[in-house]
Amino acid sequence: MSDIDQSLRIRAFLEKWSGVFLAVLLILAAIGGWWSYQVHATQDVEREEVVVEQWSESTAYEHSTVITNDSLVFEEGERVRNRPVYYVNLSRELDVTYVYEHTAETGSVNVTTDVRLQYRGVEGDTVLWQYAEPLASGRNDGVTNEDNHTVDAAVEIESVFETIRTIERQLGAAGTIEIRIVAASSVEGTLAGQSVSEAYESTMPMTVNPQTFRVLEMNTVDESGQQTETVERAVDPGTVETVGSILLFLLGIGGAAGLVFAQRSGYAAVSPEEREILDIHQQEQEFSEWITRGTFPSERDYEATILVDDLEGLVDVAIDTNKRVIKDEQLGVSTVLDGDFAYLYVRPDSPASDWLVNYADMTMDEFREFDF
Structure with missing residues (x-):
């Protein structure tokens, strides 16, 4: 007699361990069903901060002078604007306009600004002394993105040289004298639903000599703001989770059904x-x-x-x-x-x-x- 048929071995093995196999398959089906429920019925929620509005606040200087003395280059009565160099022999004063504005679509602010002319004695990075003269001030309430806040001031050139001579006579010629226009603004209000309370300082430095006024690199404000909201959104399950949970459930159910069928049909039974x-x-x-x-x-x-x-x-x-x-x-x-x-x-x-x-x-x- 030849060795035992392999199918008999398989049937005997299935009959012996059918209870264990059935329990394992049912557990797999339960795990797959629970996993699939968690994936599809209880989706994760992701919270994200979303920017709903953005705005900016900025300041700037505009400067110009009217030519009072005729020359080959400039005509008398001509106004020259935003030049890096102004000539002392051709003008009596330098006109300066300070501007504050914002871009928020909703809301408004109240802006108060004081403009002064500041003199400083410096030696390297060390400030030896400092003196300031008020030039102008202004206030605007309810400034929106459709308008702006401006303050106009004028710097008399001869007065600047007179102040410098007075300081040098009193203190001597120690260090280097710098002059600059300083605008200090207080901003209060609401922009895009956000409360605003800020103090900004903008400067326009210059160097002077008996022949020229030179405007140097300005230090102005360019601030941004934003309004955010917390948004919740469902996170779609991954492909592995979606397919894996269903396959595990089908494997458990299909395997259990197949095992029960094999038992009842006699395939897994041993005579x-x-x-x-x-x-x-x-x-x-x-x-x-x-x-x-x-x-x-x-x-x-x-x-x-x-x-x-x-x-x-x-x-x-x-x-x-x-x-x-x-x-x-x-x-x-x-x-x-x-x-x-x-x-x-x-x-x-x-x-x-x-x-x-x-x-x-x-x-x-x-x-x-x-x-x-």
């Missing part, structure tokens, strides 16, 4: 005869050292045959009689030959089972006289 074959195989493996494979003869020289109920019993006979177990693979028969007796075990699936069971106790002469 008593098949179970006996499995037991025999196990016993053959256990007692393999007592079993010798051979071929059952077509004729026998023994007067009596004793049928043994199971292989284990046949092996016991072999042990007691100190004989070998002879196994015929083709017929599925195992025997122990001892003197006048043949101890015989016939597998349930033996092709010679009917003949051996019904006629094995006959003598050969009796068997030959029998009419089949």
Whole structure:
């Protein structure tokens, strides 16, 4: 008899562990269902700060002078604007306009500004002294993005040189004298729903000599603001979570249904005869050292045959009689030959089972006289 059919092994294994497999598959289905519910029914919510409005605040200087003395280059009465250099011999004063504005679409502010002319004595990065003269001031209430806040001032050139000469006469010529226009603004109000309370300072530095006024790089304000809102939005689950949860659920449900079907249809069931074959195989493996494979003869020289109920019993006979177990693979028969007796075990699936069971106790002469 050849080795046990692989399908029988599989069915026996499934029958033995079917309860465990069913429990595991149902647990997988429950996990997959819970995971899928969490993915689709309870989506994560992401909170994000979103800018709903932006605005800016800025200040600037505009400067100009009217030519009072005619020259080959400039005509008398001409106004020159925002030049880097103004000539002392051609003008009497420098006109300066300070501007504050914002771009917020909603809201307004009240702006108050004081403009002064500041003199400083410096030596390297050290300020030795400082003196300021007021030039102008102004206030505007309810400044929106459609208008601005401006303050006009005028710097008399001769007055500047007179102040410098006075300071040098009083203090001496220590260090370098710098002049600059300083505008200090106070801004109060609401822009785009946001409360605003700021103090800004903008400067326009200059260097002077008996021939020119030079406007240097200005230090002005360019501030930005924004209004934000917290927005909640559902986060779409990833592909792995979506597909993985469904596949796990289907695997558990499909596997459990398939196992139950296999049990009820008999595919995973093992008959008593098949179970006996499995037991025999196990016993053959256990007692393999007592079993010798051979071929059952077509004729026998023994007067009596004793049928043994199971292989284990046949092996016991072999042990007691100190004989070998002879196994015929083709017929599925195992025997122990001892003197006048043949101890015989016939597998349930033996092709010679009917003949051996019904006629094995006959003598050969009796068997030959029998009419089949």
